[in-house]
Amino acid sequence: xxxxxxxxxxxxxxxxxxxxxxxxxxxxxxxxxxxxxxxxxxxxxxxxxxxxxxxxxxxxxxxxxxxxxxxxxxxxxxxxxxxxxxxxxxxxxxxxxxxxxxxxxxxxxxxxxxxxxxxxxxxxxxxxxxxxxxxxxxxxxxxxxxxxxxxxxxxxxxxxxxxxxxxxxxxxxxxxxxxxxxxxxxxxxxxxxxxxxxxxxxxxxxxxxxxxxxxxxxxxxxxxxxxxxxxxxxxxxxxxxxxxxxxxxxxxxxxxxxxxxxxxxxxxxxxxxxxxxxxxxxxxxxxxxxxxxxxxxxxxxxxxxxxxxxxxxxxxxxxxxxxxxxxxxxxxxxxxxxxxxxxxxxxxxxxxxxxxxxxxxxxxxxxxxxxxxxxxxxxxxxxxxxxxxxxxxxxxxxxxxxxxxxxxxxxxxxxxxxxxxxxxxxxxxxxxxxxxx
Amino acid sequence: xxxxxxxxxxxxxxxxxxxxxxxxxxxxxxxxxxxxxxxxxxxxxxxxxxxxxxxxxxxxxxxxxxxxxxxxxxxxxxxxxxxxxxxxxxxxxxxxxxxxxxxxxxxxxxxxxxxxxxxxxxxxxxxxxxxxxxxxxxxxxxxxxxxxxxxxxxxxxxxxxxxxxxxxxxxxxxxxxxxxxxxxxxxxxxxxxxxxxxxxxxxxxxxxxxxxxxxxxxxxxxxxxxxxxxxxxxxxxxxxxxxxxxxxxxxxxxxxxxxxxxxxxxxxxxxxxxxxxxxxxxxxxxxxxxxxxxxxxxxxxxxxxxxxxxxxxxxxxxxxxxxxxxxxxxxxxxxxxxxxxxxxxxxxxxxxxxxxxxxxxxxxxxxxxxxxxxxxxxxxxxxxxxxxxxxxxxxxxxxxxxxxxxxxxxxxxxxxxxxxxxxxxxxxxxxxxxxxx
Numbered sequence: 027x028x029x030x031x032x033x034x035x036x037x038x039x040x041x042x043x044x045x046x047x048x049x050x051x052x053x054x055x056x057x058x059x060x061x062x063x064x065x066x067x068x069x070x071x072x073x074x075x076x077x078x079x080x081x082x083x084x085x086x087x088x089x090x091x092x093x094x095x096x097x098x099x100x101x102x103x104x105x106x107x108x109x110x111x112x113x114x115x116x117x118x119x120x121x122x123x124x125x126x127x128x129x130x131x132x133x134x135x136x137x138x139x140x141x142x143x144x145x146x147x148x149x150x151x152x153x154x155x156x157x158x159x160x161x162x163x164x165x166x167x168x169x170x171x172x173x174x175x176x177x178x179x180x181x182x183x184x185x186x187x188x189x190x191x192x193x194x195x196x197x198x199x200x201x202x203x204x205x206x207x208x209x210x211x212x213x214x215x216x217x218x219x220x221x222x223x224x225x226x227x228x229x230x231x232x233x234x235x236x237x238x239x240x241x242x243x244x245x246x247x248x249x250x251x252x253x254x255x256x257x258x259x260x261x262x263x264x265x266x267x268x269x270x271x272x273x274x275x276x277x278x279x280x281x282x283x284x285x286x287x288x289x290x291x292x293x294x295x296x297x298x299x300x301x302x303x304x305x306x307x308x309x310x311x312x313x314x315x316x317x318x319x320x321x322x323x324x325x326x327x328x329x330x331x332x333x334x335x336x337x338x339x340x341x342x343x344x345x346x347x348x349x350x351x352x353x354x355x356x357x358x359x360x361x362x363x364x365x366x367x368x369x370x371x372x373x374x375x376x377x378x379x380x381x382x383x384x385x386x387x388x389x390x391x392x393x394x395x396x397x398x399x400x401x402x403x404x405x406x407x408x409x410x411x412x413x414x415x416x417x418x419x420x421x422x423x424x425x426x427x428x429x430x431x432x433x434x435x436x437x438x439x440x441x442x443x444x445x446x447x448x449x450x451x452x453x454x455x456x457x458x459x460x461x462x463x
Numbered sequence: 464x465x466x467x468x469x470x471x472x473x474x475x476x477x478x479x480x481x482x483x484x485x486x487x488x489x490x491x492x493x494x495x496x497x498x499x500x501x502x503x504x505x506x507x508x509x510x511x512x513x514x515x516x517x518x519x520x521x522x523x524x525x526x527x528x529x530x531x532x533x534x535x536x537x538x539x540x541x542x543x544x545x546x547x548x549x550x551x552x553x554x555x556x557x558x559x560x561x562x563x564x565x566x567x568x569x570x571x572x573x574x575x576x577x578x579x580x581x582x583x584x585x586x587x588x589x590x591x592x593x594x595x596x597x598x599x600x601x602x603x604x605x606x607x608x609x610x611x612x613x614x615x616x617x618x619x620x621x622x623x624x625x626x627x628x629x630x631x632x633x634x635x636x637x638x639x640x641x642x643x644x645x646x647x648x649x650x651x652x653x654x655x656x657x658x659x660x661x662x663x664x665x666x667x668x669x670x671x672x673x674x675x676x677x678x679x680x681x682x683x684x685x686x687x688x689x690x691x692x693x694x695x696x697x698x699x700x701x702x703x704x705x706x707x708x709x710x711x712x713x714x715x716x717x718x719x720x721x722x723x724x725x726x727x728x729x730x731x732x733x734x735x736x737x738x739x740x741x742x743x744x745x746x747x748x749x750x751x752x753x754x755x756x757x758x759x760x761x762x763x764x765x766x767x768x769x770x771x772x773x774x775x776x777x778x779x780x781x782x783x784x785x786x787x788x789x790x791x792x793x794x795x796x797x798x799x800x801x802x803x804x805x806x807x808x809x810x811x812x813x814x815x816x817x818x819x820x821x822x823x824x825x826x827x828x829x830x831x832x833x834x835x836x837x838x839x840x841x842x843x844x845x846x847x848x849x850x851x852x853x854x855x856x857x858x859x860x861x862x863x864x865x866x867x868x869x870x871x872x873x874x875x876x877x878x879x880x881x882x883x884x885x886x887x888x889x890x891x892x893x894x895x896x897x898x899x900x
Contacts, residue, residue, distance in 0.1 A: 046709055048674075048861055066614070066677035089861035119709075120832055122861045147671040147857025156675050158805045163617040170607075177503070180600040182701045182872070184891045185622070185684050186650075188898045212621075215661070217698075218688065218895045224652070231891060234584040234900075237485075238593050240503035246683060247622050251655065261654075266620045272466065272483055272556075395557055416900030420555065420584025424485055424559045426524035435619070454621045454668060458655045461625045463673075463853030 027095065031067040035108045038098045045070050045110065046093040046119070048151070049086055051131040059083060061113075062105075063092065063133065064151075071109040072096060088126055091149070095227055131249075133258040137445060137454065142291040142320025146454050146463055150393045158451040160298050162264075162439045166245055168293030169266045169433070178268060181202075183231035185247065186215060191413035193223040196267040211251035213261075224249035227432065232269040233393060235421040236428045243268040245435075257447040258261050258437060261456040266438075269430030276366070276376040276392040279429040280352055283380065283388060284309050287350070287433075294442065302442065303349040303382070310342050311352035314374065329361050332385075363403045366392035366429070376429070382441055390431025397421040464532060468504040472545045475535045482507050482529040482547065483556070486523055488568040496520060498550075499542075499568070500535055501588075509533060509548040516552055516603040526561055526585070528556040563616070576884060583891050583900055584618065584754040589892040595888040596639035597735050599701075599876045603682055605730030606703045606870070609723045615705060622684065623652060623659050628850035629667060647690035650698075661686035669706040670801075670830060671857040673865045682872075690895065694884040695874060698893040703875075706867030713803070713813040713829040716866040720825060720830050721746050722816065724870075726788070731879065739787040739879065740819070748789035750810065766797050769822075776821025785836065787824075791815045800840045802827035803866070813866070814831040819878055822847025 027044040035043065047065035059080050061072040072094060074080050086092065096113035127145055128137035135142055138269040140147035149155055170180070185273055189192050193212045213224040215264035228244050244267045252259040273279060284305065291302035293316070312320065318327055322335040330338070330353065343448050355374040368374040377391025394400055400418050404411050409419060439451040449455040454463060472480065484502035496517050498509040509531060511517050525528065533550035564582055565574035571581055573639035582674040586592055607617070611884050624630050630649045645713035650661040665681050672679040681704045689696040705723070710716060721742065749757065755764055758774040767775070767790065779788035792811040795804055805811040814828025831837055836856050839849050848855060876888040886892040891900060 043579060044861070066616075066675075091861045091863045098868055119863050120861050122859070124859055126860065145856070147674055148860050150672070150675045159618065159675070160616060162619070166617060167611070179503075179597060180603060181596065181600070182584070182684070184699060184893055184898075186699060186893055186898060216651045218690075221897070222898050233691070235587070235890065237584055238503075238587045238596070247619070249623070253655075262623060297639055353714060391679050419582070419900065422559070422561055423563065424528045424557050426483070426528045426556050453618060453672065456621055456623055461621075461657070461659050463621060463856065 027325060028379065032063070032065050032070040032106065033067040033372050035070060035110070036099050039100055040098060042097050043110075044093060044095045044116065045072075047091070049083075049090045049092060049122075051087050051088065052083060052086075053402075054080075054084065059133070061094075064130075065095065071101075071104045072113050073099075073107075073109055073111045074113060076112075078155065079113065083116060084386050086118065087122040087124065088130070088152075090122045093117045096446070098382075106412060132380075139449060143455060143460065144151070144463070145447060150453060153193050155450070156299065158301075158439055158443055158445065159444060159453060161294050161300055162451065164297040164437055165290045165438055165442075166264070166266065166292045166435060167297070169286055170243070170245065170261035170295065172289035173243045173268055176282065176285075178241040178243045178270070180236050181228075181232065181239075181242045181244050182246070183225075183228040183235075183244060185249070186217060187225050188222055189232075189413050190223055191409075193226050197328060212251060213249050213251045220244075226250055227265065228267050229432075230417045231265050232430060233425070233428065234417070236269050236271040237420060237423070237425050240272060240426070241268075241270040251458075255458060257449075258440070259457065260436060260448060260452060261390055261458065263452075264435040264463075266433040266435055267430065268432075269428060271426040271428040273392065273427055274387060276354065276378055276429055279390055279431060280309075280311065280354075280378055280380075283390060283431050287380070287388075291442075292440070300442065305350060306346070306348050309350045309352055309380070310346040310348050311354055311378070312338070314353055314355040314357065317353050319440070328357050330379075335381055336384035339381055342381075349383055351381050352378050355379065361391070363407055363409065364393045364400070366394055380431075382438075385441060387438060387441065388431050390429065392427065392429035395421070395425045395427050442462055466530070469502050469507040469543065470499070470504040471544060472507060472535050472547070475544035476537050476545055477535060479532060479534050481530060481532045481553065482509075484528070486520075486525050486529060486559075488525065489520060489523075491521065498531075498570075500531065500566075502759045506542050508535075508541045508543075508568050509536075509550050510546055510548045511550060514551075515548065519552060524559040525567070526588075527559045530556060560662070576886060577851055580892060580897065581900070587868070587890060588869075590759065592887070594735065594737075595880055595882065596733065596878055596890060598731050598737055598879060599872055599888065601731045601734040602727045602875055602879075603701070603703065603872060604725035604734070606723055607680070607682065608730065609726035610678070610680045610705055613722075614679065615678040615680045615707070616672075618665075618669065618672050618679045619680050619683070620662075620665040620672075620681060622662050622686070624662050624667075625653060626850050627657055627660055628846075629854060630663050637882075648687045648690060650686050664702060665704050666801075666869075667854045669704050669867060670862070670865065671854070673706050673708040674857060674862050676861070677709060678705075680705040688895075692895060694886075695877070696894065697873060697885060697889060698895065700874075700885075700889075703870040704871055705868065705869075706865060708863040708865040710829065710864050710866055712751065712864075713791065713815055713827070713866055715790075716827055716829065716868060717748065717815055717817075718745075720827060720868050724817070724825075725826065727875070728879075735787055742787060743783070743785050746787045746789055746817070747783040748791055748815075749775070751790055751792040752796065754790050764796050767816075772823060773821035773845060776818055779818075786820055786853075788814050788818050790818065798828070800832045800844055800846065801829055801837065803864075817868075819875075822878060824875060824899045825868050825870045825880065827866065829864065829866035832858070832864050833864045 050064035051062040053060040059074040096110035288305040380388040487501035488499040533547035722784040725742040817825040
């Protein structure tokens with residue numbers, strides 16, 4: 027008999043069906059036993075009164091994998107309005123005899139986070155932890171769908187690069203940022219006896235591919251040897267990157283990003299039912315100088331402190347009813363060398379951050395597109411062009427005005443779900459203290 | 464005026480439109496000049512007779528980025544049946560003054576492959592090279608769509624692992640293979656002062672995630688420190704991985720794979736117009752022992768040589784009209800320790816290869832799902848379980864019967880397009896001699 031999922035039971039009321047899944051919980055009362063079977067879709071309550079079956083169930087530890095057949099019976103008190111009665115245990119697909127290190131059937135996992143992460147293969151089965159990963163999958167699907175509809179082409183770029191400069195191309199973005207990020211943190215690798223490095227971002231490659239497809243995106247891992255052990259840093263995370271050519275300036279990038287974030291939240295809501303914020307058709311945008319005035323910071327502040335970002339989040343909600351706000355024009359000296367300056371006043375840049383609930387969610391902007399401008403920008407920062415040779419060469423051959431953005435998937439999910447630690451929404455996180463499982 | 468793409472021109476015949484793109488070619492005849500402008504969608508022929516504009520075009524090198532306005536005029540001799548006449552050069556978005564190292568306008572690139580790869584940002588603009596990457600994007604989209612429809616959940620797994628055993632979990636698959644692959648080739652990494660390794664496959668993690676979602680997939684980079692410099696090995700490639708639980712045996716995996724490959728080829732055909740092979744609803748399948756008889760190899764051969772695979776490809780085409788053929792039951796001693804044996808005769812395995820045009824395209828099979836079976840399998844191979852601790856622990860807590868497969872994206876595209884070298888269909892390939900650009 028074809029197995030059906032827990033969520034399909036109600037459609038089969040009165041019929042005999044087969045279900046399969048994990049023993050989520052056993053409640054052994056005096057006259058009746060309830061067996062809760064978990065599958066990928068949800069829970070099935072099985073009512074056991076027959077003594078021989080009850081005796082077998084008593085020996086089956088939680089997380090044993092079973093296949094049962096029974097009659098679907100309406101019961102308004104059961105989790106899904108139906109339960110399985112008169113069951114027969116068809117097969118024990120895998121018996122678990124060891125005790126679990128923590129319970130999976132409680133509303134939230136009670137084990138400390140390090141224990142959850144040590145036992146990730148088990149803790150991720152908790153509906154809360156699994157739900158966060160489903161939200162991540164939906165968010166990535168929404169990201170891709172929105173970009174494919176706008177003729178972006180998916181690319182796959184190298185994660186191993188020849189120089190730390192190329193790996194840490196984003197260093198200018200983050201060096202000296204008030205949130206403690208630093209871009210020099212590159213993992214070194216033995217590459218056939220030579221040194222090489224893990225890429226901190228696909229920045230170089232997505233820009234070069236604008237010369238091929240005009241519009242490109244990538245969903246892939248990026249690597250940061252973060253020395254900090256914080257609730258929001260990972261040594262590997264999933265970066266949702268996009269880059270587009272033939273733009274007027276950064277505002278064209280912000281318009282695409284707004285549509286992409288709206289598609290991501292809509293897909294999350296549609297697929298998972300999670301509560302998501304409203305994304306305005308036009309997200310309020312403030313110039314950096316104006317943002318400083320609003321938060322009461324000195325006009326010569328080079329960056330926004332976390333308290334400033336929180337204040338701007340409150341301002342956007344109060345003044346515009348928006349949980350999102352763009353800050354544009356960040357000072358050039360705080361942005362990477364490839365950033366396009368603001369033509370009217372090159373102290374500022376054609377870059378932006380998108381804040382969500384008072385925290386930076388996305389960084390992006392317009393990039394330089396002329397080879398000579400790259401040479402000048404590196405020279406002004408006292409950086410030799412040699413280390414960027416493989417990158418810069420591509421700009422000799424005609425690149426259109428372009429820009430892009432990058433969204434950290436795990437941070438996005440953590441903020442959407444309110445998780446206090448990004449590790450709670452990452453399957454197998456990597457940090458300076460953790461490289462297993 | 465809103466820019467339109469080259470492929471939209473015919474719909475605007477008689478109108479004045481704006482196009483933008485790269486100077487693909489200039490043909491400077493005596494009384495007229497033809498400017499071919501390339502955008503992401505295709506080519507536009509621009510007819511220049513006005514002397515001043517012609518003089519400007521003569522100074523613009525190939526690959527300069529331009530924006531033009533003109534009248535769309537029907538001309539059956541023009542590439543798309545229309546051309547742009549009475550043009551005005553609105554803007555030079557980026558002027559190229561250096562000569563190109565090779566021509567992009569010829570039907571095929573004449574530069575040697577190493578030159579193409581050194582100048583990837585330029586060579587990938589050639590419609591042939593770009594077309595292969597569009598095929599890759601379409602194949603990955605078809606892979607995802609087919610699996611999402613079948614309730615597979617996308618996962619993102621660690622690319623940095625703690626031990627070479629975990630990285631080279633596939634070593635059993637490939638050790639001693641006649642094609643010269645070897646699984647011990649792992650990249651070592653400095654992980655915050657400790658050794659760690661780049662993952663050769665998401666094998667561990669996708670199996671563990673079957674315990675969470677029943678069905679999972681991942682599209683991501685895998686890393687092999689291949690010592691061989693061949694036409695089909697890369698140090699990084701894109702692996703299309705899937706794994707599913709609650710299967711009867713490997714035939715359930717083969718059925719899903721058949722549907723997935725059909726979706727991949729259909730999406731490639733639909734999006735790119737490329738010629739694709741027909742995927743039979745049921746791909747012919749041969750047991751390994753039968754395959755040896757058909758190719759006339761001794762019954763004790765442990766593996767199929769490339770000549771055998773070619774002969775089986777010819778057999779499948781001749782006998783079944785299929786360009787695909789499954790070989791099942793490979794000897795256990797040639798498969799990795801996690802492979803499920805064939806219950807009727809454990810000399811053989813519940814594994815398979817999918818051959819496409821006489822070459823292995825996909826490897827997969829049923830895996831062990833009981834903790835005790837893993838312990839026994841490692842003991843029988845003389846391997847200590849300690850190195851696999853993070854992997855094996857997950858199997859203590861109830862894993863359903865499961866299996867899966869992995870498709871190498873670049874190899875798939877190379878075989879589909881007939882490319883002689885997998886580097887021709889990879890944007891920025893990595894191999895033992897190449898780590899730039």
